[in-house]
Amino acid sequence: MSQKRPWHTELSSLVVTLCDDGTLAAQTVREIATHAAITVEEAAGNYLPITIEVADARPIHQWLESLPGVQYVDVVFCSTEVPHEESTSPLTS
Amino acid sequence: MHINRRHFLKSTALAAAVAAAHQKAFGKYENTELEPKPGSDGVKWDKAPCRFCGTGCHVRVGVKDNKVVAIQGEQLAEVNKGLLCVKGYHVGGILYGKDRLREPMLRKNGKLEKISWDEAIEVIAKRIYNKPEQFAIYGSGQWTIPEGYVAQKLMKGGLSNNHIDPNARLCMASAVTGYVSTYGVDEPAGCYDDLDACDVMIMWGNNPAEMHPVLFSRVIDRRSKGQEVMLIDIGTRRTRTTEYSDEYLEFRPQSDLAIANGIAHLLIKNGTYDKEFIAKFCNFRKDTDEPSLFGQASTFEEYAALLEEYTPERVEEISGVPAEKIRMLGDLFARRDIRITSLWCMGVNQHTRGTNMNRLLHGIHLLSGHFGKPGDAPTSLTGQPSACGTAREVGTLAHALPGGRVVANAEHRTDCEKVWNLPEGRIQAKPGYHTMKMWEQFCTATEKGGDIDTIWVQVTNPGHTLPHLKKFFTAKKDLEDKFLIVSEVYPTATTELADLVLPAAMWVEKNGVFGNSERRTQQWFKMVDPPGNARDDCWMTIAVAHKLFEMGHPGMKDKDGNFIFNIVDNAGTTIPVWEWGHYYDVNTDEQLFEEYRLLTFKKHKDVAPYQELVKACGLRWPVVKKADGQWHETPFRFMEFSDSYVEQGKGLQFYHSVTKDDKALIWFAPYEPATEEPDEQFPTWLCTGRVLEHWHTGTMTRRVPQLRNAMPHAYVEMNPEDAKEKGLVNGDIAVIETRRGRIELPVWLDGRGHPPRGSIFVPFFDENLLINELTLGAIDPISKQPDYKKCAAVVYKKGTPPPVTTPKG
Numbered sequence: 001m002s003q004k005r006p007w008h009t010e011l012s013s014l015v016v017t018l019c020d021d022g023t024l025a026a027q028t029v030r031e032i033a034t035h036a037a038i039t040v041e042e043a044a045g046n047y048l049p050i051t052i053e054v055a056d057a058r059p060i061h062q063w064l065e066s067l068p069g070v071q072y073v074d075v076v077f078c079s080t081e082v083p084h085e086e087s088t089s090p091l092t093s
Numbered sequence: 094m095h096i097n098r099r100h101f102l103k104s105t106a107l108a109a110a111v112a113a114a115h116q117k118a119f120g121k122y123e124n125t126e127l128e129p130k131p132g133s134d135g136v137k138w139d140k141a142p143c144r145f146c147g148t149g150c151h152v153r154v155g156v157k158d159n160k161v162v163a164i165q166g167e168q169l170a171e172v173n174k175g176l177l178c179v180k181g182y183h184v185g186g187i188l189y190g191k192d193r194l195r196e197p198m199l200r201k202n203g204k205l206e207k208i209s210w211d212e213a214i215e216v217i218a219k220r221i222y223n224k225p226e227q228f229a230i231y232g233s234g235q236w237t238i239p240e241g242y243v244a245q246k247l248m249k250g251g252l253s254n255n256h257i258d259p260n261a262r263l264c265m266a267s268a269v270t271g272y273v274s275t276y277g278v279d280e281p282a283g284c285y286d287d288l289d290a291c292d293v294m295i296m297w298g299n300n301p302a303e304m305h306p307v308l309f310s311r312v313i314d315r316r317s318k319g320q321e322v323m324l325i326d327i328g329t330r331r332t333r334t335t336e337y338s339d340e341y342l343e344f345r346p347q348s349d350l351a352i353a354n355g356i357a358h359l360l361i362k363n364g365t366y367d368k369e370f371i372a373k374f375c376n377f378r379k380d381t382d383e384p385s386l387f388g389q390a391s392t393f394e395e396y397a398a399l400l401e402e403y404t405p406e407r408v409e410e411i412s413g414v415p416a417e418k419i420r421m422l423g424d425l426f427a428r429r430d431i432r433i434t435s436l437w438c439m440g441v442n443q444h445t446r447g448t449n450m451n452r453l454l455h456g457i458h459l460l461s462g463h464f465g466k467p468g469d470a471p472t473s474l475t476g477q478p479s480a481c482g483t484a485r486e487v488g489t490l491a492h493a494l495p496g497g498r499v500v501a502n503a504e505h506r507t508d509c510e511k512v513w514n515l516p517e518g519r520i521q522a523k524p525g526y527h528t529m530k531m532w533e534q535f536c537t538a539t540e541k542g543g544d545i546d547t548i549w550v551q552v553t554n555p556g557h558t559l560p561h562l563k564k565f566f567t568a569k570k571d572l573e574d575k576f577l578i579v580s581e582v583y584p585t586a587t588t589e590l591a592d593l594v595l596p597a598a599m600w601v602e603k604n605g606v607f608g609n610s611e612r613r614t615q616q617w618f619k620m621v622d623p624p625g626n627a628r629d630d631c632w633m634t635i636a637v638a639h640k641l642f643e644m645g646h647p648g649m650k651d652k653d654g655n656f657i658f659n660i661v662d663n664a665g666t667t668i669p670v671w672e673w674g675h676y677y678d679v680n681t682d683e684q685l686f687e688e689y690r691l692l693t694f695k696k697h698k699d700v701a702p703y704q705e706l707v708k709a710c711g712l713r714w715p716v717v718k719k720a721d722g723q724w725h726e727t728p729f730r731f732m733e734f735s736d737s738y739v740e741q742g743k744g745l746q747f748y749h750s751v752t753k754d755d756k757a758l759i760w761f762a763p764y765e766p767a768t769e770e771p772d773e774q775f776p777t778w779l780c781t782g783r784v785l786e787h788w789h790t791g792t793m794t795r796r797v798p799q800l801r802n803a804m805p806h807a808y809v810e811m812n813p814e815d816a817k818e819k820g821l822v823n824g825d826i827a828v829i830e831t832r833r834g835r836i837e838l839p840v841w842l843d844g845r846g847h848p849p850r851g852s853i854f855v856p857f858f859d860e861n862l863l864i865n866e867l868t869l870g871a872i873d874p875i876s877k878q879p880d881y882k883k884c885a886a887v888v889y890k891k892g893t894p895p896p897v898t899t900p901k902g
Contacts (some may be wrong), residue, residue: 001332011103012182013110013165017317039103041111045118046317049110051103058803071317074310076175077106077165078112078182 013077015050028069076084095228101450109165113175113620143181144600145788147475149306149609151710156620160281161185169368183797190796194596195625201780214535218640220547229256229531229545229762234477237605239484239685243634247776250513251657258491261484261554262528265345266876267442268473271451274386276757278749279485284611288312291434292467293323302333303785331847346778346883348412351764353453355408358400359423360460367462375459383875384506407748422804425796426461432468443882448746448875450667456759465745475610492524502841512691514651519861524561527877536568549578556587557790560879561870578757581631586860597630598623600615604682612724614700615711634802639671660684697738713896767883778852807859808841810848826891834866
């Protein structure tokens with residue numbers, strides 16, 4: 001229903017809140033780091049800073065939320081570059 | 094995007110995420126100061142509050158080549174601590190829809206045609222000059238404080254006309270009447286710090302996980318740190334908030350009144366109310382025969398007797414919430430070892446008994462003593478970025494004046510006339526038309542008594558948001574002598590009927606000041622130019638006022654014969670800011686704000702000086718200069734440890750008490766059925782509301798491709814069992830009818846929201862599918878706020894006849 005067209009984002013950064021289980025959290029960080037569109041920085045405690053580049057960020061966001069070692073995902077940065085699709089009036093779309 | 098620019102932006106993005114992670118983990122800010130000059134990537138950053146909801150998150154806006162190129166959460170902002178929601182991080186995109194309005198347009202022979210600004214200003218001035226008493230302004234909780242202030246002064250001080258009301262009437266008028274009738278003064282005592290201190294958070298008809306996500310994230314984050322916070326969702330459908338909640342109490346629409354009374358009943362029956370607290374700080378109240386703002390005095394004994402019938406079993410009968418859950422709530426409020434915060438928003442306010450429901454929520458907190466300590470707070474949230482700042486504090490409501498004053502009070506009128514240097518008696522004592530009356534009069538033929546002939550709409554979209562649109566908006570179409578002026582940024586359902594369209598600057602295309610839900614006043618500077626010939630709303634109002642001045646309208650002169658908006662330079666020389674070329678010669682916003690500030694002290698709503706706001710990410714009023722020479726904000730009002738206006742030794746003092754004895758009022762209000770309940774012909778409850786991706790009518794968010802694509806159109810949420818009975822599956826087109834209209838919508842089952850049997854939910858953001866053609870238009874008798882959350886509907890599959898069924902709700 002809500003994803004008929006891609007959720008394209010040139011660049012955004014997020015903070016992923018990891019679970020308290022250290023083993024599961026470390027495994028989750030490794031899994032996140034394998035994603036081609038994601039760059040991972042060093043975690044601060046349970047909080048993992050990442051960036052997402054040139055991707056449909058919405059499914060990635062949802063994928064992150066679905067990982068067993070993830071408690072919550074917050075967004076902190078987003079570029080406002082106009083994506084490939086032109087912005088049009090919803091009155092006429 | 095050029096590779097170097099991407100590289101630099103990526104560094105910034107990562108730094109923002111690292112800083113936010115450190116802040117979350119260690120409570121420390123790193124890498125946080127804004128550079129005064131552009132960085133090596135050419136991007137200059139400055140602070141602004143987000144353009145959307147009432148939370149009041151601060152963002153950092155990255156500008157290059159006169160264009161907003163990036164947004165990040167402001168790490169220094171106490172409200173959001175560097176985080177943003179999905180709308181917030183796309184807020185920069187709202188400026189760049191392809192169909193921005195760029196030129197003034199006048200309807201000629203049925204078509205909008207480009208005209209000059211001079212012509213537009215003259216057209217408006219002539220409409221006002223000819224019939225000033227039939228002119229009205231319909232404004233907004235999205236007005237900046239200076240925008241609302243100039244409109245207020247033009248109308249009430251200049252034209253002696255009180256027909257000005259904001260769209261905030263549709264979203265928080267019942268919160269205002271709730272606060273005023275309980276504490277004698279508007280706006281919350283607590284603040285967002287309560288979310289960090291509460292042990293229990295109760296959400297009354299509220300879905301903060303989607304509507305105030307940054308605040309909700311703040312609470313969820315406490316859980317991730319190992320803190321225990323019990324979340325209780327009291328609602329009429331399951332939402333994303335429910336998924337995080339420990340308890341979900343589903344109630345029959347309108348019966349929240351009974352639940353609140355059930356809690357009060359148990360506190361009294363079990364002797365667990367806070368006797369010392371109510372003896373020191375509370376009086377009792379009940380309504381008069383005709384509902385009124387201040388009602389009549391009551392006693393504890395009478396209050397207890399009136400609550401007698403609200404036993405848990407009786408409340409279960411009314412609400413559908415099991416008696417054991419009512420007891421659970423009663424037991425929680427009875428405890429002194431925990432702190433309870435109640436949050437509410439549209440579910441409680443958009444209610445034909447919204448004032449009463451607000452009163453009852455304050456009442457159970459007062460009765461139980463869950464008030465006056467961080468974490469113990471009854472707090473209403475607002476939906477618009479300056480509903481508090483501009484609608485409530487500037488007093489742009491039809492009955493109000495700045496700083497908590499009202500037109501009906503002679504002393505209050507005199508205060509304003511003095512600050513505005515107006516002759517005595519200029520301001521009229523009779524309240525103007527509230528929103529619903531204003532539009533009803535506009536949509537009624539003049540010969541039938543429709544005595545509003547011109548409305549100027551600023552920064553809002555009533556052609557989309559008013560309930561029962563046929564009666565309150567589109568009826569204008571056939572009335573030749575009515576004239577609709579709309580200042581807007583994009584084409585909307587309102588501009589479609591406009592006779593004159595004015596292209597407006599928005600957000601960081603102009604200077605501004607907002608006031609958020611926790612009494613926090615937030616300032617920002619213009620960062621980029623508006624497109625084409627779009628201009629500031631504040632300028633438009635001043636330009637029209639000056640045209641009236643030139644035409645000889647006596648109200649545009651002060652006592653000394655000077656123009657009522659006299660903006661000067663450092664030498665005191667008048668700057669002709671009514672000419673667009675001079676508008677930014679000085680900071681007009683600052684001068685208007687400082688004039689407004691003089692009116693904020695009477696009710697202890699002291700806003701900070703403009704230059705203090707420049708330095709801060711917002712300050713919560715009252716902002717008071719103390720012996721250390723510094724300006725101090727007030728997180729917790731009425732509480733001695735925080736509020737400078739509480740007398741020493743009082744601890745807690747309701748210093749604007751209705752009863753003039755420093756006590757708040759605990760009200761009794763009965764459960765009363767909804768105005769329109771399901772019946773055989775219309776057997777289903779219809780509830781409307783918002784979605785995460787779109788802000789209100791989608792005028793801005795639907796221009797952001799990422800947001801539009803994520804939620805492209807409206808839908809109807811149904812219970813799967815109801816859908817099955819009607820032969821509907823996901824994606825089928827359902828017909829929804831009420832007594833006021835009909836609409837066709839795709840069905841969404843098991844999506845985000847899960848309505849119970851006998852009810853449906855439809856979001857209102859979609860201008861191609863206007864659900865407000867179906868909503869009721871019934872209003873709260875005190876606040877005059879309409880109910881958008883409940884009316885009776887029938888649903889059936891397109892191509893089949895309407896079924897005849899019995900009510901299930």
